[in-house]
Amino acid sequence: MIKRYAMAAVLVLAYGTPVSGHDAELDKLGCHAGSGQGNYHCHGGPLAGREFGSRLEAVEALKEPPPHPVPSRPADSGSKQDP
Numbered sequence: 726m727i728k729r730y731a732m733a734a735v736l737v738l739a740y741g742t743p744v745s746g747h748d749a750e751l752d753k754l755g756c757h758a759g760s761g762q763g764n765y766h767c768h769g770g771p772l773a774g775r776e777f778g779s780r781l782e783a784v785e786a787l788k789e790p791p792p793h794p795v796p797s798r799p800a801d802s803g804s805k806q807d808p
Contacts, residue, residue: 756783 749757755770758780765783766776777783 752780754780754783754787756780
C-alpha cells in the first residue's frame with residue numbers, strides 16, 4: 726500500500742506541476758530573447774504577440790505609426806429606396 730502512495734507522489738511531482746513555455750524575464754518592452762538565435766518575442770506591452778529577429782527590430786517597430794482602422798460601413802436599415 727505504501728508503494729502505491731510513493732508511486733503516486735512521484736508521478737504527481739514529475740507530471741503534476743504546472744508547466745510554462747519558458748520562464749525568461751521580460752524587458753521594458755514586455756519582450757525577451759528566446760533560446761534560439763533571431764528569436765526576440767513579446768508577451769506584453771504594445772508589441773504583444775509579435776516576434777522579431779532582434780530587439781533592435783522591435784524598437785524600430787515601435788517607431789512605426791499604428792495601423793489605421795478600417796472605416797466601418799453604415800448599417801443597412803433594411804429598407805430599399807426606389808431609384
